[in-house]
Amino acid sequence: MLNGRLYRAAFLPFLLALAVAAFSLGSRPAPVTTTLAPDAFRGTRAYGELHVLAARFPDRRPGSAGDEALASNVASTLRGLGGTAGGGFSVHLSHVEGQTIDGQRRLTTVIAERPGSTSAAPILIVAHRDAAARGSSGELSATVALLELARVFAARETKRTIVLASTSGGSGGAAGAAALPEDLEAAGLHGPFDAAIVLGDLAGADLRRPLVVPYSDGFGSAPLALQRTVADAIKRESGWDPGAPSTLGQLAHLSFPAAVGEQGVLADEGLPAVLVGAGGEHVTAGERTSSERLEMLGRGVLSSIDALDTAADVPASLQTGLLLQRKTVPEWALRLLLGALLLPPLVAGADGLARLRRRRRPVGRASLWTLSCALPFLCCAVFCWVLGRLGIIGAAPSVPVPGGAIPLDGAAITALVAVALTFLLSWLLWGSLMRRLGIGTPARRPDPDVAGLPVQLILTGVAVVVWIGNPYTALLAIPALHLSLLLAAPELRPRRPVAVGIAALGLLPLALLLSFYARQLGLGPAELGWSAVLLVAGGHVGLGSALLWSVAFGCGAGALMLAIERQDEPSLPAAEDDVEITIRGPMSYAGPGSLGGTESALRR
Numbered sequence: 001m002l003n004g005r006l007y008r009a010a011f012l013p014f015l016l017a018l019a020v021a022a023f024s025l026g027s028r029p030a031p032v033t034t035t036l037a038p039d040a041f042r043g044t045r046a047y048g049e050l051h052v053l054a055a056r057f058p059d060r061r062p063g064s065a066g067d068e069a070l071a072s073n074v075a076s077t078l079r080g081l082g083g084t085a086g087g088g089f090s091v092h093l094s095h096v097e098g099q100t101i102d103g104q105r106r107l108t109t110v111i112a113e114r115p116g117s118t119s120a121a122p123i124l125i126v127a128h129r130d131a132a133a134r135g136s137s138g139e140l141s142a143t144v145a146l147l148e149l150a151r152v153f154a155a156r157e158t159k160r161t162i163v164l165a166s167t168s169g170g171s172g173g174a175a176g177a178a179a180l181p182e183d184l185e186a187a188g189l190h191g192p193f194d195a196a197i198v199l200g201d202l203a204g205a206d207l208r209r210p211l212v213v214p215y216s217d218g219f220g221s222a223p224l225a226l227q228r229t230v231a232d233a234i235k236r237e238s239g240w241d242p243g244a245p246s247t248l249g250q251l252a253h254l255s256f257p258a259a260v261g262e263q264g265v266l267a268d269e270g271l272p273a274v275l276v277g278a279g280g281e282h283v284t285a286g287e288r289t290s291s292e293r294l295e296m297l298g299r300g301v302l303s304s305i306d307a308l309d310t311a312a313d314v315p316a317s318l319q320t321g322l323l324l325q326r327k328t329v330p331e332w333a334l335r336l337l338l339g340a341l342l343l344p345p346l347v348a349g350a351d352g353l354a355r356l357r358r359r360r361r362p363v364g365r366a367s368l369w370t371l372s373c374a375l376p377f378l379c380c381a382v383f384c385w386v387l388g389r390l391g392i393i394g395a396a397p398s399v400p401v402p403g404g405a406i407p408l409d410g411a412a413i414t415a416l417v418a419v420a421l422t423f424l425l426s427w428l429l430w431g432s433l434m435r436r437l438g439i440g441t442p443a444r445r446p447d448p449d450v451a452g453l454p455v456q457l458i459l460t461g462v463a464v465v466v467w468i469g470n471p472y473t474a475l476l477a478i479p480a481l482h483l484s485l486l487l488a489a490p491e492l493r494p495r496r497p498v499a500v501g502i503a504a505l506g507l508l509p510l511a512l513l514l515s516f517y518a519r520q521l522g523l524g525p526a527e528l529g530w531s532a533v534l535l536v537a538g539g540h541v542g543l544g545s546a547l548l549w550s551v552a553f554g555c556g557a558g559a560l561m562l563a564i565e566r567q568d569e570p571s572l573p574a575a576e577d578d579v580e581i582t583i584r585g586p587m588s589y590a591g592p593g594s595l596g597g598t599e600s601a602l603r604r
Contacts, residue, residue: 002489007348014340021333028326029225031232034307038237040156041302043295046141046148050203050289053144054137062130062168062175063105070129070143071108074166077147078112081154088154089114089164094183098175099538100168101132101405103394107176109183110166114153121194121313122161123305124184124271125149126177126262128170132405137289138279139171141203145298152302160309163189170262172405173397173538177262181269193271195226195314197305198263200277202297203289208282209243211297213275215253217264217399219470220318221245222274224328227319229307230274234300250322252516254472258400258540260521265399272314276301282402282520335471338478342463345481349457352488356450366451370458372434373561374554376426381536381546383422387415388537396538400531403522412530419533448562452488455562456481459555462548476513477552480506484559499563507556 053073059066075091082088089112096107116122127142146164153162163184167176177198181191200213212231214222221227231242245253253259259267261275275281278293308314320331356363388396393415395406406412460481467474483506486492487499494502518528535541541549 002348002352002485002492006351007344007485010344010347011340013343014337017333017336017340021329021337024330024333025327026330028323028328029228031228032225032307032311033229033232033236034303034310036303036306038299038302038306040152041148041295041298043148043291043298046144046298047203047289047291047294049147050137050141050144050294054135054140057140058134060129060131060136060140061102062100062171062173063102063107064130067130067168068108071110071166071168074129074143074147075110078110078150078164081150087114087157089150092183092187094179094186096176096179096183098169098179099173099395099397100130100175101172101395101397101401105169105175107168109168109176109180110164111183111187111189112150112164113187113189114150114158114162114164116158116161116309118159120160121192122163122189123308124163124165124193124196124266124273125199125301125305126165126167126180126196126266126273127199128167128174128176128262130168130171132171138201138204141201141289141294142199142277145199145202145294145301148298149302149305158309160194161189162305163193167262172395172401174262174265174399175397178265178269178399180266181271191271192316195308196263196266196271196273197230197301198261198266198273198275199301200261200275200281201279202277202301203291203294204278205288205290205293206279207240207293208279209241210245210280211240211242211276211278213259213261213263213277213281214245214267214319215249215259215261215264215281216257216267216273216318217259218257218268219254220267220320221250221253222263222267222319223272223315223317224319224323226272226274226308226314229311229314230276230300230304233304233307234276234297237299237303238296240296245323247322247324248512248516249520251472251475252513254320254322255470255476256473256513256517258517258535260400260402267318270316272316272318282522331471335467338471338474339467341478342460342467342474342481345456345485346460346464348485349453349460349488352453353457356453361447361450363450363454366446367454367458368437369434369446369451370454370555370558371551372430372554373558374550375433376423376430377550377553377557378547379426380419380423381541381550382543384419384533384536385539385543385546387418387533388539393534393537396534398538398540400517400521400535400540403524403527403531406530406534408527408530415533416526416530446562448487448493448565449490451558451562452484452493455555455558456484456488459484459552462552462555466548476509479509480556480559487559487563496564500560503556503560503563506559 057066057070092111094109127146131139169175234242263273263275266273322329387393463474463477
């Protein structure tokens, strides 16, 4: 039923795209450096202040009394450095309502401005005050580093304006950072900003690379020039290898953008932003801190700010390509490669579908059955969305939260059980619907010889639609598209155990994506499911995206059911148009010369 030669010939554009991509490789931009010594950042003083503030403000849940008291302390400290005329900062306070790990809360943002000597684009430094767990000295180190940097710049003239922002909501949801662009505009600080450096856990005793996290909550990441400048400054000041985003990490964040740090929402707003932290984007509630870590990372941040202050503006466009070793592959080249990989299953599947239609096989019924497999997944997604909109799930931020920020308590378990029951009930109702349509009965159940191609082609259609918007997300479906051809073709379909293994193998890219985020965010299996519910309930995964994911999951479920299905009757023989002509006779060729009488035959 499938034309193998046509499938193999469709790989020729991929070879051409591979050659084009090979010539598109570019070099990484060089980091910007400075000759100024960052000795002005006094890590010992900052570390002592860390212990004082941790003792005074141990409970800093977002929007709580402790969080508000710390905001007042930060504002008064910044005002105590003097006004702009004396080399200090002008301080503004703003308030915003946002979703946090405790639900809707009123949050305070402290903004301090130190004007530069030129009109060059300002540099933004952000640190959140709040914490999910009591104490959390590691997270509090970002605030003390922010205050120490303020002391440095209050006594130093800079070319660019330095803007400091102390936000809340960074423990989960990043509500303060999400509203920061509007707060800055209200304070008279109009963009664009040259760069934004988000301070994370700078005093954590355990290093977890990469120390510079560039990921956005949308498509792309921070410009490579900014990444390399900050990473090089940390390496020069500390001697540590800051690491670089792994290939798997880049693909995971590009295929499913889900950044935890505040740099994610800032980058999604168009600001070139990176997060600096000893634990990378992995947030822990541990109390183990190190004075050396705070001093070395603080000096690295100061050195990178000095370098950015005197350099040309950082490119405003986000990095959407892939960094491989010392080369970069642009996004357009990867889009071309992945589009070429979509071509063979699309061509082979379309040709097989045309053959089925010529045989008058029930392709329409099989396609309807395949699409109906998405209904249970879509019902589950809509149910999660309704729970978030009605406020039944009390805390549902629109961005991912680290493990443990929203605990898996009784209310969370109840919500998970309700979602699971909705999924099971939807499958039961789906079976009843199929019987009503006459598809679910044993006599009229879709024939695997027919239904395999609609499953493959519908999944291909979803992959093409996704590829147009985000080519990296389409990468998750490409292995399944090629493997599903083995299940769609009767002449290639293996025995049941192997067929089930092939259907499961198509889910491997999705399994790698889930395992990466589970390890990165410190999530167990139950917490991973709870995070998925929160992503839909909070709106991080919109209904349009949920529809595409539901159709894709439905195709996977349909392929698995077809792999399990036992064929009691042999497949129908190939149609006449598929029979290769090996002899000539009355049933094959009867044109001129078949019975003699032509000029060439008379000569014999």
